[in-house]
Amino acid sequence: MDLAYKANIPAQEFILRRQAVFAQIKDNSAVLIFSAQEKIRSNDCAYPFRQDSYFWYLTGFNEPDSALLLIKRQGELQTHLFLRPSDPLMETWNGRRLGVEKAPTKLTVDFAYPIETFGEKLAELSENLTALYYKREQQQWGDALLEQSAVHFSQSFCWAPILDEMRLFKSPNEIALMQQAGQISALAHIRAMRETRPNRAEYEIENELLYEFNRFGARYAAYNSIVAGGENACILHYTENDQVLKDGDLVLIDAGCEFAMYAGDITRTFPVNGKFTQAQKEIYQLVLQAQKHAISRLVPGANIQQVSDEIIRIKTEGLVRLGILTGEVDELIAQQAYRRFYMHGLGHWLGLDVHDVGSYTKDAQDGDRNGKRRDRPLQVGMVLTVEPGLYISSDADLPEQYKGIGIRIEDNILITEYGNKILTSAVPKEIEDIERLMA
Structure with missing residues (x-):
């Protein structure tokens, strides 16, 4: 099977994606997308390079300082790539480059040029074109390069609505990679459960996760891992991971690998010691009940907002039952009283980015890409997270046994014609299964 250069997806799929873009743009127009650049960590040390997701989606090319130019002129379609030329000296210091000569064959593009010639070639290639599809501020170095080229188009459009909608629906090849990412992430969580015990540091457990990611071919985490013991779990994006795990506390781990x-x-x-207390069980079961209900309801035709409203009711009823909230359930929901303990959404799209692109609203082209109401009907091929939680601060005026408990349970699901498929089911979440594994 022919693969694009260093990609895990057949080259033909990248060609089909570009053709889908061509089909949605005006005649006599161009689409321009820049790659990411290396980012300096300090002095002359760089962070590990991570390609821009949009650029990768259309090229499968994992080098910095590159640009993709798609041209549709009187029905003729051309793919042009600008990239770093081969340089034996620089490659000795900093690693191999594909080079201009090999790019057309390896990446199945029509033409390739040195990135240094961008301004000159853009002026030549864009002659008589009327429109440019470009997303400003996606790559600042690209903005500067385009401005320096002094090439102007009479019309300007953003390519994001086109590509966001395409990326929202995963192909069979993408689904296979996401299944692998989910499985490796699950194995890492299983390892973390087995290796957690009182008096270990949060960062030690983070290291167990990273070890398991690497062991199965996922070099990096998809985002900064959260290993939050005790009340740290009530900080939604806690990433310090520098405290000691205490006997009797819970630990919340939010982590996933990036695979291909x-x-x-x-x-x-x-539980850090492998056994839930009664109070911990009560809160945990409420979150688990909500999550399982949500997964059962997130099927084709349903929407995140509708299911989120159902989850809010389940949680509010449970919090009243436990004495954490008092009052009439409908009134508490109207007052959003639950937001003291549940202040985030039910889930988000997942893909090349952990918070992946795509509209959440019914009209995917309405410009509201984040979606104030996530009421878009779910369709086959979408992948999303399902992550209800409850977070009870130790400062809350509540029964003592519930203070300082933070719980979130999150899985990744693929919407299928039969309902959905959980991509991360390998890691246990039932209380009895967790306790058995940790024993």
Whole structure:
């Protein structure tokens, strides 16, 4: 099977993606997308390079300082790539480059040029073109390069609505990679459960996760891992991971690997000593009940907002039952009283980015890409997370046994014609299964 250069997806799929873009743009127009650049960590040390997801989606090319130019002129379609030329000296210092000569064959593009010739070639190639599809501020170095070229188009459009909608629906090849990302992430969480015990540091457990990612071919985490013991779990994006895990506390781990550019995203919460207390069980079961209900309801035709409203009711009823909230359930929901303990959404799209692109609203072209109401009907091929949680601060005026408990349970699901498929089911979440594994 022919693969694009260093990609895990057949080259033909990248060609089909570009053709889908061509089909949606005006005649006599161009699409321009820049790659990411290396980012300096300090002095002359760089962070590990991570390609821009949009650029990768259309090229499968994992080098910095590159640009993709798609031209549709009087029905003729051309793909042009600008990239770093071969340089034996620089490659001795900093690693191999594909080079201009090999790019057309390896990446199945029509033409390739040195990135240094961008301004001159753009002026030549864009002659008589009327429109440019470009997303400003996606890559600042690209903005500067385009401005320096002094090439102007009479019309300007953003390519994001086109590509966001395409990326929202995963191909069979993408689904296979996301299944692998979910499985590796699940194995890492299983390892974390087995290796957690009182008096270990949060960062030690983070290291167990990273070890398991690497062991199965996922070099990097998809995002900064959260290993939050005790009340740290009530900080939604806690990443310090520098405290000691205490006997009797819970630990919340939100972590996922990036495998072949695709993200996994799992959260599990479990007792540091392997045994839930009664109060911990009560809160945990409420979150688990909500999550299982949500997964059962997130099927084709349903929407995140509708299911989220159902989850809010389940949680509010449970919090009243436990004495954490008092009052009439409908009134508490109207007052959003639950937001003291549940202040985030039910889930998000997942793919090349952990918070992946795509509209959440009914009208995918309405410009509201984040979606104030996530009421878009789910369709086959979408992948999303399902992650209800409850977070009870130790400062809350509540029964003592519930203070300082933070719980979130998160899985990744693929919407299928039969309902959905959980991509991260390998890691346990039932209380009995967790306790058995940790024993």
